Amino acid sequence: MINSKKLKIIFVAVGCLILLVQFQNCAKLDFQFEDKKATETLNFIGYHYEKATPIYFEVQVAPTTSTATMQSYSFIAIATNSNGSTEAISYTLNIYGVKGDLICATKMGLLVNGETHISESCSINKNIKIGKVVFQVNRLEGQPYEFVKVYNL
Amino acid sequence: MDELRRQLNRRVICMNLLKYYLGFAVLLFAVGSHAQTLTSIAKSNSLKSMVTLPFRLTDEKKNPISIASFQISSEDCMAMIDPNIKSNLLVKCKKETSLAINVFYQQGDQLKSVSYGPASIGKIADTLLVAIVGDTQGGGGDGGSGDSLADSIAAGRTVWNNSCKRCHDSAASKAKRTVSQLKTALSSQSQMTSIKLTEAQIKSISDYLSNL
Numbered sequence: 001m002i003n004s005k006k007l008k009i010i011f012v013a014v015g016c017l018i019l020l021v022q023f024q025n026c027a028k029l030d031f032q033f034e035d036k037k038a039t040e041t042l043n044f045i046g047y048h049y050e051k052a053t054p055i056y057f058e059v060q061v062a063p064t065t066s067t068a069t070m071q072s073y074s075f076i077a078i079a080t081n082s083n084g085s086t087e088a089i090s091y092t093l094n095i096y097g098v099k100g101d102l103i104c105a106t107k108m109g110l111l112v113n114g115e116t117h118i119s120e121s122c123s124i125n126k127n128i129k130i131g132k133v134v135f136q137v138n139r140l141e142g143q144p145y146e147f148v149k150v151y152n153l
Numbered sequence: 154m155d156e157l158r159r160q161l162n163r164r165v166i167c168m169n170l171l172k173y174y175l176g177f178a179v180l181l182f183a184v185g186s187h188a189q190t191l192t193s194i195a196k197s198n199s200l201k202s203m204v205t206l207p208f209r210l211t212d213e214k215k216n217p218i219s220i221a222s223f224q225i226s227s228e229d230c231m232a233m234i235d236p237n238i239k240s241n242l243l244v245k246c247k248k249e250t251s252l253a254i255n256v257f258y259q260q261g262d263q264l265k266s267v268s269y270g271p272a273s274i275g276k277i278a279d280t281l282l283v284a285i286v287g288d289t290q291g292g293g294g295d296g297g298s299g300d301s302l303a304d305s306i307a308a309g310r311t312v313w314n315n316s317c318k319r320c321h322d323s324a325a326s327k328a329k330r331t332v333s334q335l336k337t338a339l340s341s342q343s344q345m346t347s348i349k350l351t352e353a354q355i356k357s358i359s360d361y362l363s364n365l
Contacts, residue, residue, distance in 0.1 A: 004166050011170055041231040045205055045245045048288060048333040052237035056194070056207045062278035076201065076277055080194045082238055083217075084209045117199040130283065149285045 048147060055089060055145055056080045059118075059135045070123045073130070077118035079111055079137045086114035091137045093120055098131035098152050188213040191242075191256050191269040201277040202249055207235075208242045208269060210256055217241075218258050226253035226271065236340045249276040288331055309361025312354045320344065330362045 046058075059077035066072065079089045093107035104122035111118070124130070129152040138144040193200065194207040210218045217240030225232050230246040232254070242256060253270035313324055321327055330338075335355050339345050350358075 004162065004169070007166060008169060008173075011173060015173055041233050042334060042337055044231050044247075045233055045243055046288065046334070047205075047233065047236070047243065047337045048331070049235075049237060050333060050336055052235075056205065056243075058204050060203055060277060061283040062280050063283065064278075064280065073283070074278060076204070078195055078199045078201075078204045078206075080199075080207055082194070082207065082235075082241060084192065084194045084211070084215070114196060116195045147288065149288045151283055151285055 053082055053145065054139065054142070055137050056082055057091070057135060057137045057145065057147060059093065059133055059147070059149065061130065061133060061149075061151065064121070066126070069126055071126050072121060072123045075107065075118075075120040075122070075133065077120075077135060078116055079118060080116045081139075086112075088112045088140050089137055090140060091118060091135070093118075094134045094136075095122060095124075096131045096134065098129050100131065103128055103130070189218060189258065189265070189267050191254060191267045193269070193272070194241075197272075200272060201275050202229075202246045203277045203282055204245065206244045206246075206274075208244065208254065208256075210240050210242070210258060210267060220256045221259050221264065222257040224255040227251065227274075230274070236337060246274045250274050286329075288333070305357045305360040306364050307361075308354070309357035309359070312350065312358050313361055316348055316350065317358070324362060325365055327362055328365050330359055332356055332359045335359055 049056075057077065057079040059075055062074045062076065064072045064074050073095075075093055075095070077091070077093070079091055081087050081089065089111040091107075091109055091111065094102060095104040097103045103124055107120040107122075109118065109120075131152050132148055132150045134146060134148050136144050136146045189210060189212050191208055191210050194209050200206060210220050212218055217238075219239040220234050220242055223232060223234070223242055225244065227246065227250045229248050229250040230244055230252055232242055232244040235241040235243055242254065244252065244254070246252065251271045252274050253268065253272075255266050255268050257264050257266045259265075317324075317327075332355055335358060339348060339350065339355070
């Protein structure tokens with residue numbers, strides 16, 4: 001006949017062990033404490049807000065396809081409400097040449113339902129360089145915020 | 154009869170075991186669950202490299218909680234606490250990677266932690282991004298006339314020598330710092346928060362550093 005009392009004790013002990021194991025630091029990931037690289041981080045992230053911003057927004061430009069005369073670019077951007085809300089964000093993207101002339105049609109859109117990803121494209125004559133990209137965002141009926149990235153002078 | 158008794162005994166033991174483990178499972182869940190959460194403000198399709206990804210620490214009622222410190226798992230990513238919104242953590246990754254974050258916050262006299270991830274950070278583009286030469290926050294404008302720029306550079310050199318040179322030996326090491334980067338450093342670096350500069354002074358330093 002099986003000694004049920006002994007088995008109960010063993011299984012309770014195993015259960016306690018499982019509970020204790022949870023509190024052990026078995027992490028194998030190589031964590032880094034960021035405060036050692038503060039300056040490098042500031043430069044890399046490129047924080048560009050002078051005060052608490054209601055909207056985080058940023059744009060990057062990447063060349064994509066090209067032909068003999070034309071070069072296509074992809075404009076990948078992100079715009080999010082800093083408080084995590086899903087309030088709609090309106091955006092405008094203007095791309096200028098080095099002489100300050102508009103070299104692509106203005107890109108406009110509306111991010112709704114918490115959408116944060118923006119992807120636009122433009123094809124430019126290979127003789128023309130992108131001077132600057134002006135990325136503007138605002139909540140509906142809110143103050144506009146603008147971020148200018150200069151690519152060529 | 155003995156066989157029947159044995160079988161019944163085994164069933165009783167199994168039922169008791171199940172009761173114990175269910176109890177432990179409930180206990181484990183209670184211990185393991187957190188009221189505070191760290192969530193990505195950006196949607197999953199925005200989790201790309203080379204864009205700043207914001208994360209927010211909130212309690213169960215979605216009230217923001219100040220982040221005291223953090224750890225990130227990937228060597229390909231860097232992070233900083235938003236100096237103006239202490240409940241937000243900003244992360245940027247150099248390339249596609251897997252990202253896990255631990256943030257620490259103060260609760261009474263205890264330091265507690267909350268985790269996020271691991272989450273996949275995708276590649277932003279198949280080609281190299283176009284490199285910038287500068288950036289500015291705010292409206293347009295091209296910085297004014299050459300004379301005022303020269304004056305600003307000269308003023309910036311003076312402010313640099315008076316306020317910055319004692320810690321930063323070489324201005325060249327801080328070349329091309331923008332106004333926003335300087336402001337961020339002045340407000341977030343503990344050794345610099347005591348340095349009080351006007352908007353004009355910060356602009357002049359930026360002009361000086363951008364024209365070395």
